[in-house]
Amino acid sequence: MDREIGVGGFAVSELARRYVNEVLDSNRLSYGPFHRRFEAAFAAEHDSKHAAFCNSGTSALQIALQALKEKHGWADGDEVIVPAITFIATSNIVLHNRMVPVFADVDPLTYTLDPVKFEAAITPKTRAVIPVHLLGLPADMDPICAIARKHNLSIIEDSAETMFAKYKGRKVGSLGDIGCFSTYIAHYIVTGVGGLATTSDPDLAVRLRSLMNHGRDSIYLSIDDDEGATGAKLHEIVAKRFQFVSVGHSYRATELEAALGLAQLEEKDGIVAARTTMAARLSAGLAEFQDKLQRPYCPPGRDHTFMLYGLVLRGQDKAPLVNFLEDRGVETRDMLPLLNQPVYKKMFGDIESKFPVAKSLNRSAFYIGCHQYMTPEDADYVIEQFRAYFRSR
DSSP: OOOOBOSOOOOOOHHHHHHHHHHHHHTOOSSOHHHHHHHHHHHHHTTOSEEEEESBHHHHHHHHHHHHHHHHTOOTTOEEEEESBSOTHHHHHHHHTTOEEEEEOBOTTTOSBOHHHHHHTOOTTEEEEOOBOBTTBOOOHHHHHHHHHHTTOEEEEEOTTOOSOEETTEETTSSSSEEEEEOBTTSSSOOBSBEEEEESOHHHHHHHHHHTBTTBOTTOSSTTTTTTOOHHHHHHHHHHTTOBOSOOOBOBOOHHHHHHHHHHHHTHHHHHHHHHHHHHHHHHHHGGGTTTEEOOOOOTTBOOOOSSEEEEETTSOSHHHHHHHHHTTBOOEEOOBOTTOHHHHHHHOSOGGGOHHHHHHHHHEEEEOOOTTOOHHHHHHHHHHHHHHHHHO
């Protein structure tokens, strides 16, 4: 095959290499200066006062919901509303917190949570909603936030696929109680493993850090927390080093991941520009197929930072097109089907038909890459493969 064009990539920049070498030279792998720098810069970049860097975006979601559950005294069996199109982690963490995911259909153009369907899904047991910012595009947060306030619901933004984007001038991750991001492979910032939870609530920030550290008393979450302490203060810290106030988790990352993340965060302007430029090239080249393909749509007032390039084959099963592209080296992914997953069909039954937009997207929607490691020639090759497919039909 002529090319292999993946949905993402990774290359170590000179800055990242220098930061990682600084970590190795320091002999410090546990939470330290690179964590603090990365968290502070990431929080500021997303209009938040606090950020906690952990080992995955899923872990960030897990501790976000657990922190809110503990703070507000929610019960096992209480409900959390989740979009019917999202990566399975969004709803799995609800189950892991012994709560019940309640699904709501999505908008057919943005693939994000439909506010009308969200409100219709609320019951007396609803405690929170997890709107998902998908593929680089923020969900429609003004009506979602208004509905949540009306019904006294907490908001966790699942922003695993969307960094740096604004919704009506406000950054994702700052629009709800907690925002959750991923730095896994093929994401905007890639640290191998990693995720962040952002918040401007100091109580939630303490709870998040405790929960990712086994539920430890917040007086000693880092080996630096006793630095400079003397007398009674030191003795208090010593007494509480092994006190645990919650049933927490070992969700910590290392200084190596933090160093990689900080370097890429400092280089983010180039990353954003490259992705949006690549998406624009794909959109221009695929415009001739607009009667066959639904291309990405960005409503007024929202940024699209294009972590991925979503497409919908209008009124057809995507499988023949996807296989055609894969056979020619263009990597694809299904656009996050959820309700038809075997494990969920076993748990919830065959409920897909109750969510007609999601059902249609499950049949026809997929995405391809539009990242900074692609060249203009790569984009042109992708466009030519679509052209070849539609000609063959």
